[in-house]
Amino acid sequence: DAKTTQPTSMDCAEGRAANLPCNHSTISGNEYVYWYRQIHSQGPQYIIHGLKNNETNEMASLIITEDRKSSTLILPHATLRDTAVYYCIVRRPFWGGGSNYKLTFGKGTLLTVNP
Amino acid sequence: EAQVTQNPRYLITVTGKKLTVTCSQNMNHEYMSWYRQDPGLGLRQIYYSMNVEVTDKGDVPEGYKVSRKEKRNFPLILESPSPNQTSLYFCASSRLDGSNTGELFFGEGSRLTVL
DSSP: OOOOBOOSEEEEETTSOEEEEEEOTTOOTTOEEEEEEEOTTSOOEEEEEESSSOEEOSSOEEEEOTTSSEEEEEETTOOGGGOEEEEEEEEOOGGGOGGGGOOOOOOOEEEEEEO | OOOEEEEOSEEEEOTTOOEEEEEEESSOOSEEEEEEEETTTEEEEEEEEEETTEEEEOSOOTTOEEOOSSTTBOOEEESSOOGGGOEEEEEEEEOOSTTOOOOOEEOOOEEEEEO
């Protein structure tokens, strides 16, 4: 699976949009981009995923560049409860078999939402 | 309620005393996995299982054993714990079929201290 690069930390003002970048320049054609977040020391929580189109759900939006080498997770109106570590992961889907089952998270981005 | 349940949530033990951390999921997921989280190192995969009686090593399997005798359970066994296994442990599960979003469901974590 492709490696990802994320900033170590970011700050955002409450109520403003938080834009979290992720570089995945070695992504291959069948690899998806997944985002998870971990609030304090709780279990990580799935946020969103995408292949090449932009995606939106009730939690966030995912913007993937046309060349798929980078993506941005957008929290449109950040709240204090969005303070967390955000992980960007690139991998093939589980149903593809082979080594898809190994899944490692990096260090992620610590997003701090300030009042 | 769909959930992944880990026990114990907190444990302090001594070097060499065998212990088991249990993990149970109620979503009929084929895939289950164990991670450890240490400061500055992110989430690292220990073992994973694709189905009953099918397990494989992750990135940091040394000192751990697992078993998958039932679909819902995936215990993590530390035969002879050492202080370097002091960590926060997470269990996760997921479906493996093509209808799956690829979302991993995580437990709340088990904080283990080995003295």
